[in-house]
Amino acid sequence: MTKSLAVFIFMLLFSCTSKKENTAESDAKKPVIAVVNYPLFYFAKTIGGDMVKVHFPTIDGDPAYWKPNAKQVNDFQNADLILANGAGYEKWMEKVSLPSSKIVNTSIGFKDRWIEVNEGLAHSHGSEGKHVHQGTAFTTWLDFNMAAAQATSNYKAISGLLPGHSEELNKNFEHLQKDLGDLNKKMKEIGKNLEGQHLIASHPVYQYLEKGYGLKLTSVHWEPNELPTDDMWKDLEKTIAEDKVGIMIWEDEPLGEIRSKLEKLNVLISVFDPCANKPESGDFIEVMNANIERLAKLINLQ
Amino acid sequence: MRQSFYLAYKYITFHKIRSIVLIFSIGIIIYLPNGLKKLINESEAQMLARAKATPLIIGAKGSSTDLVINTLYFQQEKTEGISMKTLNDVNASEFGYAIPVLSMFTARGFPIVGTDPDYFDFRNLSLASGRLMSFVGECVVGSAVADKLNIGVGDSLVSSPENFFDLAGVYPLKMNVAGVLDPTDSPDDQAIFVDIKTNWVIMGLGHGHEDLTNNYDPSIVLQRDSSTVKAGAKLYIYNTINGENMDSFHFHGDMNSYPLSSLIFIPKDHKSATIFRGRFESGEFTQQIIVPEYVVNNLLQSIFRIKQIFNTVFVLVGLATMLILALIVTLSIRLRKDEIYTMFTIGSSRLKVFEIISFELIILIGSSSIFAVLLYLLTGFFVEDFIQNFII
Numbered sequence: 001m002t003k004s005l006a007v008f009i010f011m012l013l014f015s016c017t018s019k020k021e022n023t024a025e026s027d028a029k030k031p032v033i034a035v036v037n038y039p040l041f042y043f044a045k046t047i048g049g050d051m052v053k054v055h056f057p058t059i060d061g062d063p064a065y066w067k068p069n070a071k072q073v074n075d076f077q078n079a080d081l082i083l084a085n086g087a088g089y090e091k092w093m094e095k096v097s098l099p100s101s102k103i104v105n106t107s108i109g110f111k112d113r114w115i116e117v118n119e120g121l122a123h124s125h126g127s128e129g130k131h132v133h134q135g136t137a138f139t140t141w142l143d144f145n146m147a148a149a150q151a152t153s154n155y156k157a158i159s160g161l162l163p164g165h166s167e168e169l170n171k172n173f174e175h176l177q178k179d180l181g182d183l184n185k186k187m188k189e190i191g192k193n194l195e196g197q198h199l200i201a202s203h204p205v206y207q208y209l210e211k212g213y214g215l216k217l218t219s220v221h222w223e224p225n226e227l228p229t230d231d232m233w234k235d236l237e238k239t240i241a242e243d244k245v246g247i248m249i250w251e252d253e254p255l256g257e258i259r260s261k262l263e264k265l266n267v268l269i270s271v272f273d274p275c276a277n278k279p280e281s282g283d284f285i286e287v288m289n290a291n292i293e294r295l296a297k298l299i300n301l302q
Numbered sequence: 303m304r305q306s307f308y309l310a311y312k313y314i315t316f317h318k319i320r321s322i323v324l325i326f327s328i329g330i331i332i333y334l335p336n337g338l339k340k341l342i343n344e345s346e347a348q349m350l351a352r353a354k355a356t357p358l359i360i361g362a363k364g365s366s367t368d369l370v371i372n373t374l375y376f377q378q379e380k381t382e383g384i385s386m387k388t389l390n391d392v393n394a395s396e397f398g399y400a401i402p403v404l405s406m407f408t409a410r411g412f413p414i415v416g417t418d419p420d421y422f423d424f425r426n427l428s429l430a431s432g433r434l435m436s437f438v439g440e441c442v443v444g445s446a447v448a449d450k451l452n453i454g455v456g457d458s459l460v461s462s463p464e465n466f467f468d469l470a471g472v473y474p475l476k477m478n479v480a481g482v483l484d485p486t487d488s489p490d491d492q493a494i495f496v497d498i499k500t501n502w503v504i505m506g507l508g509h510g511h512e513d514l515t516n517n518y519d520p521s522i523v524l525q526r527d528s529s530t531v532k533a534g535a536k537l538y539i540y541n542t543i544n545g546e547n548m549d550s551f552h553f554h555g556d557m558n559s560y561p562l563s564s565l566i567f568i569p570k571d572h573k574s575a576t577i578f579r580g581r582f583e584s585g586e587f588t589q590q591i592i593v594p595e596y597v598v599n600n601l602l603q604s605i606f607r608i609k610q611i612f613n614t615v616f617v618l619v620g621l622a623t624m625l626i627l628a629l630i631v632t633l634s635i636r637l638r639k640d641e642i643y644t645m646f647t648i649g650s651s652r653l654k655v656f657e658i659i660s661f662e663l664i665i666l667i668g669s670s671s672i673f674a675v676l677l678y679l680l681t682g683f684f685v686e687d688f689i690q691n692f693i694i
Binding site: 067070073074077094095096097098099100101102160 | 389393396399400401402418419420423433434435436437438440480497499548549551552553
């Protein structure tokens with residue numbers, strides 16, 4: 001009895017170990033896709049499923065301002081595919097060495113729709129003459145049409161990596177396109193309801209949301225966890241009075257003090273999380289649906 | 303027989319200088335045609351192997367030989383460049399992938415080659431120490447560079463300015479050595495590899511300087527209004543890139559227009575290569591696409607036509623040497639008339655005298671052959687130098 005129990009335990013242990021080894025082996029064979037932000041992680045994971053390994057480094061803060069170390073750059077160098085957001089999103093890529101053949105700029109297909117922004121003063125030095133560091137707004141995925149185009153770009157690149165899995169990839173991609181299409185429809189509805197109304201954004205990250213859904217947005221530079229100065233409040237009050245603003249969009253829930261002061265000014269707060277980094281709970285579609293629902297609720301309240 | 307060999311050996315060692323001169327001259331005559339043949343054959347094989355390992359090269363229209371030599375051997379011939387846009391267009395074609403090459407500058411006599419991490423995989427280059435370059439401003443050096451300059455991981459190298467009298471020109475960049483490559487007996491051993499963007503920084507297309515928006519020093523900021531800041535020559539441009547000033551580095555203008563020397567193109571398969579080459583023939587791409595193997599073959603055929611002339615010269619020189627050797631032997635027999643007469647007097651036969659002189663010749667020719675073999679073996683170490691100095 002004791003002997004057969006020992007054999008059983010041994011076999012159980014052996015099967016566990018070999019299962020682990022098999023998983024590690026099949027993981028090692030999977031193509032590695034490195035991505036620069038959470039929306040691209042979600043698209044790649046949804047399309048590629050278990051057939052790919054998607055590498056999105058743990059980043060504290062906004063991935064657009066990430067500063068990788070040598071090891072993290074090496075992880076990107078070793079990937080089979082690097083999915084970039086484009087539109088000037090991943091500035092860190094200008095300063096690192098990556099294989100150009102593996103980089104896919106997912107927003108290059110709609111480059112003509114990138115929104116230009118000035119990133120500082122024009123300056124001149126040496127013999128180069130005057131120049132200004134021009135940039136582009138980069139939260140492209142907040143226009144769900146553009147997000148769908150980026151997902152298409154992901155799909156094409158992943159299909160190139162997995163030529164024998166077109167049926168499964170196609171199914172996953174269609175599912176993702178449907179979800180993004182639904183978001184687009186809902187957001188269009190909100191755009192219609194907000195027609196003519198002026199909104200304030202706590203940060204200049206909603207340019208594509210504004211343009212894609214016909215919103216009228218004025219952006220300020222307010223942090224949800226920092227109390228604004230008196231001058232900032234004065235400027236905001238002026239904008240509220242001039243443009244008759246009733247809604248302010250925030251990237252995250254602002255401090256209670258800010259909320260109560262805005263409510264006194266008859267400004268409703270709607271958190272619209274751009275979801276550039278991994279959300280604490282839910283996924284990209286769930287976060288966007290929650291954003292839209294919050295905004296819809298405020299419109300009904302008005 | 304042993305006695306004859308002993309007498310021959312003693313004669314040769316007694317006339318040391320004459321014997322050494324004969325051994326060297328005969329040895330060189332034996333070596334030269336064989337050594338040159340080895341050099342030529344090995345150079346040919348090495349050059350063809352590198353060319354065959356490089357499927358296609360894309361560059362600006364002009365001398366195809368210069369383009370190939372620049373791309374394969376980093377010779378920095380003054381060829382027209384292409385733009386970064388070509389790289390993007392070529393990669394977008396989906397017939398394969400391209401690796402950029404930009405070789406314009408040197409550091410302590412070695413070429414700085416701007417490329418990207420694909421190059422190391424493509425050439426199967428492995429690291430002896432350190433890692434590949436991760437950031438702009440880092441470099442990976444070939445094994446010969448590391449040996450000759452006695453540098454390793456953690457050391458630095460400064461790029462050479464193009465022109466010492468051009469004070470407003472390209473500033474030298476201090477590059478940090480991130481890795482050293484294993485030896486490969488190829489031009490990669492003699493190169494300093496950097497990311498393509500590091501090369502653009504050396505060219506002055508990108509740079510880092512202190513933030514001007516918060517600088518109010520009148521000797522630096524000459525003019526300021528709400529939208530423009532104008533800085534003077536006193537503005538310090540960083541000459542090294544490190545963690546502290548990395549953020550201040552930026553590139554100006556459209557990076558799509560930035561220059562490249564050429565592209566190494568690796569097609570998916572033979573069919574893709576053929577279709578892709580057709581795109582250049584049809585004018586869809588305005589650059590030229592080259593099969594390096596053809597160009598190197600043509601180059602070698604032209605250069606090695608001289609091999610036949612050399613062979614003829616060596617046959618004639620060899621013949622002349624043999625005649626001189628025969629003359630020396632005849633004259634020495636005449637000079638040794640008294641010595642030979644003594645040998646006859648003490649009872650030596652004609653055969654014995656012939657035997658002794660024959661052994662002398664055997665020892666001389668044998669020693670010359672050993673000398674020639676040594677030279678021949680040494681030749682193998684100079685193939686790379688021969689290619690660099692006499693072929694490309």
